[in-house]
Amino acid sequence: MGTSFNEQFDQHGTWRREFALRLKLLAQWLKDHDLLDAAVEERLRRLETQMRSEKVMVAFVAEFSRGKSELINAIFFAGYKRRIMPASAGRTTMCPTELGYDSDVPPCLRLLPIETRLQPQALMEWCGAPEKWTRIDLDVNDPAQLAKAFEKVAEVRHVTKDEARALGFWHDDSPENNPILGSDGKVEVPRWRHALINIAHPLLKQGLVILDTPGLNAIGAEPELTVNLIPQAHAVVFILAADTGVTKSDLAIWREHLITETDNIESRIVVLNKIDTMWDSLSTPAQVQAEIDRQRATSAEILGLPRDQVIAVSAQKGLVAKVNGDTDLLQASQLPVLERALGQGVMGQRQKILRSAVAAGIGELRVEAGRAINIRRRDLAEQMVELRGLRGKNTSVIRHMRSRIQQEQRDFDVGGARIHAVRSVHLKLLRDMFMLLGTATLKTEMNELTTALRQPGIKLGVKKAYAHTFERLRAGLRAAQATSGEIQSMLTGTFRQLNAEYGFSLQAPREPELARYERDLDLVERSHLQYLGVANTFRLAQPEFADRLVRALATRLRVVYESALGEVELWNKSAAAQLDAQLRERRRNFSRRLEAIERIQQAASGLDDRIAEIAAQETALDELDAKLTELTGHLVDTPEGDGHQPAEPILQTA
Ligand SMILES: Nc1nc2c(ncn2[C@@H]2O[C@H](COP(=O)(O)OP(=O)(O)O)[C@@H](O)[C@H]2O)c(=O)[nH]1
Numbered sequence: 001m002g003t004s005f006n007e008q009f010d011q012h013g014t015w016r017r018e019f020a021l022r023l024k025l026l027a028q029w030l031k032d033h034d035l036l037d038a039a040v041e042e043r044l045r046r047l048e049t050q051m052r053s054e055k056v057m058v059a060f061v062a063e064f065s066r067g068k069s070e071l072i073n074a075i076f077f078a079g080y081k082r083r084i085m086p087a088s089a090g091r092t093t094m095c096p097t098e099l100g101y102d103s104d105v106p107p108c109l110r111l112l113p114i115e116t117r118l119q120p121q122a123l124m125e126w127c128g129a130p131e132k133w134t135r136i137d138l139d140v141n142d143p144a145q146l147a148k149a150f151e152k153v154a155e156v157r158h159v160t161k162d163e164a165r166a167l168g169f170w171h172d173d174s175p176e177n178n179p180i181l182g183s184d185g186k187v188e189v190p191r192w193r194h195a196l197i198n199i200a201h202p203l204l205k206q207g208l209v210i211l212d213t214p215g216l217n218a219i220g221a222e223p224e225l226t227v228n229l230i231p232q233a234h235a236v237v238f239i240l241a242a243d244t245g246v247t248k249s250d251l252a253i254w255r256e257h258l259i260t261e262t263d264n265i266e267s268r269i270v271v272l273n274k275i276d277t278m279w280d281s282l283s284t285p286a287q288v289q290a291e292i293d294r295q296r297a298t299s300a301e302i303l304g305l306p307r308d309q310v311i312a313v314s315a316q317k318g319l320v321a322k323v324n325g326d327t328d329l330l331q332a333s334q335l336p337v338l339e340r341a342l343g344q345g346v347m348g349q350r351q352k353i354l355r356s357a358v359a360a361g362i363g364e365l366r367v368e369a370g371r372a373i374n375i376r377r378r379d380l381a382e383q384m385v386e387l388r389g390l391r392g393k394n395t396s397v398i399r400h401m402r403s404r405i406q407q408e409q410r411d412f413d414v415g416g417a418r419i420h421a422v423r424s425v426h427l428k429l430l431r432d433m434f435m436l437l438g439t440a441t442l443k444t445e446m447n448e449l450t451t452a453l454r455q456p457g458i459k460l461g462v463k464k465a466y467a468h469t470f471e472r473l474r475a476g477l478r479a480a481q482a483t484s485g486e487i488q489s490m491l492t493g494t495f496r497q498l499n500a501e502y503g504f505s506l507q508a509p510r511e512p513e514l515a516r517y518e519r520d521l522d523l524v525e526r527s528h529l530q531y532l533g534v535a536n537t538f539r540l541a542q543p544e545f546a547d548r549l550v551r552a553l554a555t556r557l558r559v560v561y562e563s564a565l566g567e568v569e570l571w572n573k574s575a576a577a578q579l580d581a582q583l584r585e586r587r588r589n590f591s592r593r594l595e596a597i598e599r600i601q602q603a604a605s606g607l608d609d610r611i612a613e614i615a616a617q618e619t620a621l622d623e624l625d626a627k628l629t630e631l632t633g634h635l636v637d638t639p640e641g642d643g644h645q646p647a648e649p650i651l652q653t654a
């Protein structure tokens, strides 16, 4: 039997902690043995951050009252022995709610007032301004207080039609989407725009983030949900209710907000909830099951999915069963089936991706640190040859040797100037790349897109406006790739030349792969077109809306570009660090050789001692190399741990 999401997530957390610990030991060991150059250090830092900050976001998306909040309670919070997220008939969750854990913030609920919609900042930008949020501290030991505080996410306000229009909840040209007008002429709107819940729940502490969303209207009004949060979630659970079947608004959410990536199908889980409404004492269990299967098949067909992609559960009975420890009821609720699907499909996938990314990083680190060992080995070999050649030679030969080394040293210093010249050309090209991928370029593009989207009558031209912007962004990426190709061939050429001339072992690091980011751009563009293409274009009639949409786009693109730039930087650092290390080692090598000659000149017996010393150093280097292989090997092989096996003993750092 497979493991549930919670168990799998827990094991994943254990693995991450163990990995982080081993990485720290490796870093210390590298430092102790003087193998920590700038590139290796940067690589270590990245691996550490990647492990520490890894988040897994599971988004629950559906029309209101399908049971999103109840399902969250049943899967994640049953341990509190009561309902934590408010779940009741009617519209409860009025604003998108993110549950997660940030150790820098006390347990609290933070709420962003709906009025912030009147300002142009994107949601992500508000996240950087905690003082604008209303904060309510939470007492994690008091589930009643917790539940009471969470009821805030359901709060509403009554505003005039004009205010509702300004806030994005009222549209004169699409009346069917408007909320009901009260007898007092007021419109009910959510009081909050977004909620962040920070609690030290074990799963949240390990990086799980849960996104609970309100229904169709509220999702539509906050484009960042559709264009940023939902596409970036690692899993999206879309919920239907057995008592309503697939309604028109269910279908609208599915089509407008849930992109089904063919290569990403495992991360979309469709749940048919409330199957307990079909339990019927007059039918046999087999008849009930047949009826449930029929509903699953119908729902799957309407959504265009294979039938086994739809999982039937009862969130409510699942929660009750967990709270009361009723195994029969838990079985009947079929909640464990869903939990396994989340565990294997989502977490299994996620772990695989992280593991292979980490293994690649460790591989590069091994090569980089190994290079430093090779340089030393080569130096020792050269010294050895030199000293062996001196055996039985008289003092004048030794004196001659000394002046030869000094000449070599002078030649090398002259050559050093040429290396600097190469480096400055390299830097100039790099600057071109940074320009192409920099914030200024992005800003210009975003301004143009905003202007285009603000044109009256843009509705039909939206696709074209986006295509125009994204075509230029892609062209920019390709230009950057061309420049990086140029730098790479220059590096390869100069490195080869330097290797031949000075016996260096320089190797151009792997060139950044910017094509990957073009695929990210495709995805981002698609999420915007999906959002605007089907039903939300009417929102563009409001000029502030275009601003907000583009700002949301900018925050997402910035993430993409920053990660591209990070790769370029690492590549540059790795090349520069190698060169620095070689130059430094070579200079040291000259002084070591001169020192050895001096010692030999002073006492004739010094030669054999020196040769023995070098032989000992060579053995030590072999041991260092073997240890490096062992330590990096440990990191790649860290067992996933099935939760029962004791973790293998942490390596020794001798
Ligand atoms: N019978 C039944 N009712 C459910 C189930 N899950 C949720 N509900 C009820 O449906 C209503 C809406 O649930 P809620 O979680 O608030 O829906 P949300 O708006 O999607 O978050 C509440 O009254 C829940 O008690 C279920 O599995 N079976």
Ligand SMILES: [Mg+2]
Pocket (backbone or CB within 6 Å): 068, 069, 070, 086, 087, 092, 093, 212, 213
């Ligand atoms: Mg809810």
